[in-house]
Amino acid sequence: MFGKYVLTLGLTVTAAxxxxxxxxxxxxxxxxxxxxxxxxFNRTSASEAPQLGAAVNDVMLxxxxxxxxxxxLAHYRSITPEWEMEMSQLEPTRGHFTFGQADGIVAFARRHxxxxxxxxxxxxxxxxxxxxHGDWTRAQLENVLHTYITTVVSHYRGKVEEWDVVNEPxxxxxxxxxxxxxxxxxxxxxxxxxxWAHAADPNARLFLNEYGAEWNDPKEHALFQLVSGLESxxxxxxxxxxxAHLLLNAHPPQAELTGVLRQFAxxxxxxxxxxxxxxxxxxxxxxxxxxxxxxxxxxxxxxCAAVRACARVTTWGISDAATWIGTANRPLPFxxxxxxxxxxxxxxxxLTPRG
Ligand code: G3I
Numbered sequence: 001m002f003g004k005y006v007l008t009l010g011l012t013v014t015a016a017x018x019x020x021x022x023x024x025x026x027x028x029x030x031x032x033x034x035x036x037x038x039x040x041f042n043r044t045s046a047s048e049a050p051q052l053g054a055a056v057n058d059v060m061l062x063x064x065x066x067x068x069x070x071x072x073l074a075h076y077r078s079i080t081p082e083w084e085m086e087m088s089q090l091e092p093t094r095g096h097f098t099f100g101q102a103d104g105i106v107a108f109a110r111r112h113x114x115x116x117x118x119x120x121x122x123x124x125x126x127x128x129x130x131x132x133h134g135d136w137t138r139a140q141l142e143n144v145l146h147t148y149i150t151t152v153v154s155h156y157r158g159k160v161e162e163w164d165v166v167n168e169p170x171x172x173x174x175x176x177x178x179x180x181x182x183x184x185x186x187x188x189x190x191x192x193x194x195x196w197a198h199a200a201d202p203n204a205r206l207f208l209n210e211y212g213a214e215w216n217d218p219k220e221h222a223l224f225q226l227v228s229g230l231e232s233x234x235x236x237x238x239x240x241x242x243x244a245h246l247l248l249n250a251h252p253p254q255a256e257l258t259g260v261l262r263q264f265a266x267x268x269x270x271x272x273x274x275x276x277x278x279x280x281x282x283x284x285x286x287x288x289x290x291x292x293x294x295x296x297x298x299x300x301x302x303x304c305a306a307v308r309a310c311a312r313v314t315t316w317g318i319s320d321a322a323t324w325i326g327t328a329n330r331p332l333p334f335x336x337x338x339x340x341x342x343x344x345x346x347x348x349x350x351l352t353p354r355g
Contacts, residue, residue, distance in 0.1 A: 046306075046308040049351045050301075050305055050351055051077045051312040052077055052347075052351065053076055054076040054317065055082040055275065056072065056079050056080070058081075058101045061105065068318065071338045076114070077114060078114050078116070079115075081101075084102040085119055086123070087122075087127055089101060089102070094130050097151060115161040117163075118156060118163040119163075119164045119209070120163075121149050121163055121167075122167065123179075127179075131180065138185055141184045142185055145189065146192070146196050150199070152200075154200045156201070157203075158201070160201075162204060162239070163201075163204055165193050165208065166193050166209070167209045168211060169226065170223060174223075190230065194206050198236035206239070207270075208227060208239075209241035209275075210223055210240070211275070214242050214251075214252045215257075224264065231267055240264050241271075241272050244277075244300050245276075248296070252299075254299040257300065258302075261303060270311055271311070275316040276297070276316060278296045278331050279325055279329045281328050293331075294346035297344075299350065300350065301349075301350025304350075304351070305352065316332075318338075320332050321338075
């Protein structure tokens with residue numbers, strides 16, 4: 001039986017209950033009582049801190065052990081499945097949906113009253129081969145995508161609070177990425193995807209999620225034009241996600257990122273930092289790299305805290321022990337032993353609104 005521990009939120013959860021929630025009766029502890037689905041989190045004032053979320057994958061939940069779960073429950077308030085909700089994972093063959101892995105993460109989140117960000121419905125990666133290698137007419141591929149979005153969003157209706165509906169539609173120079181969706185359906189695929197997702201769950205908040213738009217540059221300008229156009233067309237877009245996959249030598253100044261967020265906030269949208277991590281590998285002294293990384297975490301968090309419409313910062317994982325870019329890059333707030341790094345303290349400090 002694992003000892004109790006007090007969450008920073010003043011809640012107490014037994015680790016066994018956490019495992020009970022994940023492994024069911026196998027952990028011999030009664031699973032935590034199912035709690036009502038949390039209300040959508042909104043910052044009621046600029047003095048309220050943005051919420052902190054984390055990307056989680058089923059491998060880590062199942063194998064990383066109690067320190068992973070303890071760190072997640074103690075410090076994070078929302079969950080994004082890292083890859084279990086990608087199309088290749090959910091509909092590997094046409095008409096055959098495999099929700100098991102993603103359902104496990106959603107069930108874990110709901111047992112701990114943690115809202116879930118669904119990620120992602122339409123992307124140019126993780127597309128199953130039966131779609132990629134099909135010889136589709138526009139109408140046929142629209143039907144494929146419509147059926148997929150309707151089935152997935154309906155399955156998670158009332159359990160997934162937000163969706164990254166369209167992920168990374170733009171190239172670095174601000175043109176539409178030539179995904180199969182763009183090539184066969186055309187740019188309308190973006191608006192269609194949002195309308196289909198909204199029809200399947202009118203209460204979910206729908207996001208367009210992009211990377212590399214954290215600077216005032218052509219890609220960000222193109223994103224603003226795309227989003228403004230969707231808004232003007234009455235497309236049910238509820239938010240924009242800025243992924244913020246950053247590097248020690250590639251990160252926006254705080255004033256620039258804050259300015260970008262303010263520009264999108266003026267459209268009346270909810271904003272989130274959706275995939276924050278900072279590549280901090282290299283040969284420079286470790287202490288210097290960790291200090292530089294911490295400064296970047298603080299910049300991003302403070303930029304979000306300064307703009308009331310920016311309601312959440314999600315880090316793309318918790319610990320350097322499990323990151324898509326490799327442990328050597330030390331990109332996350334906790335080290336491989338789940339000890340807080342300078343980045344963790346900087347992230348927390350940056351999330352605290354000033355004034
Ligand atoms: O599919 C297998 C699964 O069956 C197996 O049990 C598991 C064991 O580790 O591996 C799975 O494979 C890989 C998975 O990551 C887990 O490592 C997938 O093949 C691989 O494609 C997947 O990569 C993910 C990638 O998106 C593509 O989905 C990364 O983890 C994930 O961090 C990355 O995240 C993306 C965001 O979705 C969009 N923004 C950029 C970000 C980084 O690329």
